[in-house]
Each structure stands twice: as structure tokens, then as C-alpha cells.
């Protein structure tokens with residue numbers, strides 16, 4: 001899969017670019033080596049050892065920790081806002097270009113207060129000072145949305161009415177619980193986390209509007225665990241906003257990190273088991289799908305089967321008619337699965353039916369007993385994956401949020417997405433950018449959730465798991481028995 005990251009870089013003029021080098025690296029636009037005078041005794045050190053960014057942050061937001069804090073260098077705060085400012089017990093009026101140059105040179109603010117000597121004094125040429133000022137005026141534009149002085153804003157899309165409303169309430173409860181827990185411990189890198197929810201409604205237009213609200217108005221930094229069947233992956237990619245949660249139906253992108261395996265990977269696990277344990281011939285597995293929205297996943301599955309050395313016949317679309325094959329790999333909704341089983345029965349046939357539990361679980365109670373042991377399902381995780389710690393974490397959320405176990409799978413999915421996001425945000429540090437978040441997610445390996453096999457991503461790898469457990473279903477009941485533990489399906493070029 002070719003993954004491309006949209007260009008997130010800001011257009012900076014030549015002077016601003018030079019100012020950025022000075023700000024970040026302490027390097028002059030001329031050959032001169034810049035000096036900084038440090039501390040009460042004015043010791044001279046190269047500015048490259050102590051660039052502005054090392055104290056005020058790449059994002060210029062300053063630091064929340066410590067005693068005398070390097071303040072935010074937001075131009076709005078420094079120069080544009082009306083009235084007096086107060087920082088580290090100094091009170092002073094707005095900076096102008098001239099008084100800014102003066103404070104950097106002398107450590108004296110526009111009210112004549114002496115700054116704490118923790119702020120070095122810099123000898124800058126006129127040109128360097130101009131470049132630096134020009135860059136400070138642009139610094140705020142270089143930040144990604146949603147990263148404020150004391151708040152990091154996250155967004156999600158959850159339906160408030162209709163068939164997904166109950167699931168939406170579950171996801172919201174799990175996310176709000178995670179945020180409350182984290183904020184109670186002081187947040188992340190000095191920021192509180194905030195969740196903004198928008199309702200995607202029932203169609204593509206409603207989803208596009210809700211996404212626009214989150215990105216343009218609410219200016220969220222990243223999306224977490226949305227429940228939005230019409231989410232358009234191109235719109236996500238265009239906005240360059242990272243998403244941690246289920247891959248949109250129309251496909252993934254470089255910005256989308258799905259904790260769980262996609263349908264093709266899940267079904268491959270079942271197919272490999274069928275070949276090895278049931279001895280099905282390489283050409284006996286027929287890919288069948290119901291519903292146009294499944295065609296792409298069916299084609300991807302067919303291709304992966306061929307790459308793994310099987311010879312599947314061409315994909316079939318199920319339209320109520322007969323299908324062939326000794327083993328049928330089904331993609332589609334529960335309703336279609338029931339119809340497929342009925343059509344096969346009418347034909348007097350009883351092939352193995354292989355499917356993903358997430359798609360067909362709803363049809364199991366209605367299936368006749370003759371399908372017992374002919375049904376093999378993929379599960380990304382099973383209760384056997386749950387450690388004592390994982391169970392306690394899940395029980396804690398349920399108890400605090402008044403949730404029962406009826407949406408346990410959704411609760412686990414959401415917890416996993418949350419865990420991965422928090423883990424990556426921790427690694428990114430305070431200067432959070434979307435690009436860094438994507439890089440940090442890419443670096444996550446062997447994340448133990450206590451509720452699933454270990455999760456991880458990689459360059460070009462956007463699914464946290466690369467396979468599934470295989471579970472045999474007995475009927476009536478239904479009863480479940482794991483017949484193959486999770487293992488990653490081998491990668492193919």
C-alpha cells in the first residue's frame with residue numbers, strides 16, 4: 001500500500017525561514033556565531049547551545065512546569081492584546097518590535113523591569129533581529145490546531161440518535177472516563193485533555209458537516225474512535241488529521257491507525273486455518289460478498305489468498321442465488337449471512353462457512369443446528385487474551401460509567417484506541433504536532449492492553465493486529481470454542 005503524508009509545512013518567507021533557524025537552532029543568517037550571555041554573571045555561550053526553542057518550545061508556548069517559567073511567545077499575547085500583561089510577577093504593556101529587540105538584548109521589559117537572569121541576553125545583528133521578529137509573528141500559524149497552552153482538544157463523531165446511538169453512548173463513556181482519569185493525574189505534558197463530540201447523523205452529508213465542525217470550528221488535534229459509517233477517508237487525508245480508531249469503510253490512509261485488524265486479515269486467519277486443519281484444497285475456498293460496499297474488501301482478500309499460494313476461484317457476489325465452494329469466505333452483514341445459509345440449505349449443501357464475528361454475530365441465534373461445527377469465525381480478541389490487569393481496567397470503566405458487559409467488544413475496541421493514542425502522545429512530548437503524532441504511532445510496538453494480543457504499528461503498517469483468533473461455533477446455543485490462537489498472517493509484498 002502506498003502511503004503519502006500530505007505536506008503540512010507552512011509557507012514561510014526567506015526572512016521568516018532565517019528567523020526560524022535562529023529560533024530553533026541559534027544560527028545566524030550571516031557567518032557570525034551568535035552568543036548568548038547566561039545567568040547573573042553574564043557567562044558567554046554559543047547561542048546554538050541555548051536556542052530559544054530549547055526553553056520556549058518549538059511551538060513557542062513556553063513551559064508550564066518549574067519556578068520562573070519561559071513564557072509563551074505568542075505574538076497575540078506579547079504585542080497585540082490590549083492592556084497590561086503579567087508574567088512571573090512582572091507587569092508590563094504590549095511589546096513593540098523595538099522593545100522586543102531590547103528585551104532580547106538587555107533582559108529589560110517595556111515597563112523597565114529586569115527579567116529573571118534565567119532568560120539569556122542575545123547579541124543579534126539588525127538583520128538577525130528582524131528575521132527573528134518576523135518569525136515570532138508567524139509562530140502561532142506553525143502550530144497544529146487543538147494544541148493550546150493548557151488544553152489538548154480531541155474530537156470524535158458519535159451518533160446521538162438512530163441505530164448507533166446506544167453504541168455512541170458506550171464509546172463516549174469509555175473516552176470520557178479515560179480523559180477524566182488522565183486529567184485527574186494532571187493531564188499530559190501540562191495540558192488537560194478535552195473531548196469534543198459531533199453527531200454525524202445518518203448520511204454522508206451529515207458526516208461531512210460534522211467533520212467540518214470538528215476540524216474548522218472546534219479545531220481538534222486528532223480524532224479518536226469515531227462511529228461514523230460514512231466517514232470519507234479522502235476528507236481526512238486532505239485535512240491531515242490523524243485518526244485512531246476503525247478504518248473508514250472506503251479505505252485507510254497514512255493518517256488512520258486502526259487498533260484492530262481489517263476484514264481481509266481476519267478472514268485470512270480463518271482461511272489459513274481451514275487449509276491447514278480441515279485440509280481444504282487450495283482452490284476450494286470461495287470468496288463471497290453481499291452488498292456493494294464489501295466488494296473492495298472481497299477483492300483485497302482474494303488477492304491476499306493468491307499471494308499466500310492458494311488458488312481461489314473468482315470472487316462471487318451473493319444475490320440470493322447458489323454459490324459454489326467447499327469453504328465459503330463471507331463478507332457482508334448478518335442478514336445476508338442468514339440468507340446465504342438458507343440458500344445453501346435449499347440446495348442441500350453444507351460447506352464450511354468462514355466469516356468475521358464482527359459482521360455476522362447477529363445471525364448466529366437464528367441459524368439451524370445443522371450448521372454446528374461448520375461455522376468458523378474470526379475474533380480479533382477473545383476472553384483468553386484478558387489478563388487480570390486488563391479485566392480490572394475494563395471493570396473499572398464499566399463500574400465508574402455505569403456500563404454493563406453487553407457492549408464489551410466495543411468497550412475493548414475503544415479502550416485500545418485510547419491506550420494507543422495516549423501512549424503516542426506521551427512519546428511526542430509537549431511540542432505536539434500532528435506529524436509527530438503520526439510518527440510516534442508508527443513507532444508503537446508490543447503495546448500490551450491486557451485485553452487483546454499485543455498491538456503495534458510500523459512504517460506503512462496501520463493496523464494494530466495482523467490476524468485473528470479462529471473460533472468454531474456450535475449450534476443451537478450458540479457455543480464457542482477457540483480452534484486456533486491469534487498469530488499474525490505473514491506479510492506479502
Ligand code: HEC
Pocket residue numbers: 023050051052053054055056068069070071073078085087088090100103104109114115116117118119120122132
Ligand atoms: C535558557 C532558557 C531560555 C532561552 C534559551 C531563551 N529564553 Fe526567553 N525567557 C526565558 C525565561 C525563564 C523567561 C522569563 C523571564 C522572566 O519572566 O523574568 C524568558 C522571557 C522571554 C521574553 C519575555 C516575555 C515576556 O512576556 O515578557 C521574551 C520576549 C523571550 N524570552 C524571548 C526569547 C527569545 C527570542 C529567545 C532566543 C533568542 C529566548 N527567549 C531564549 C528563558 C529562555
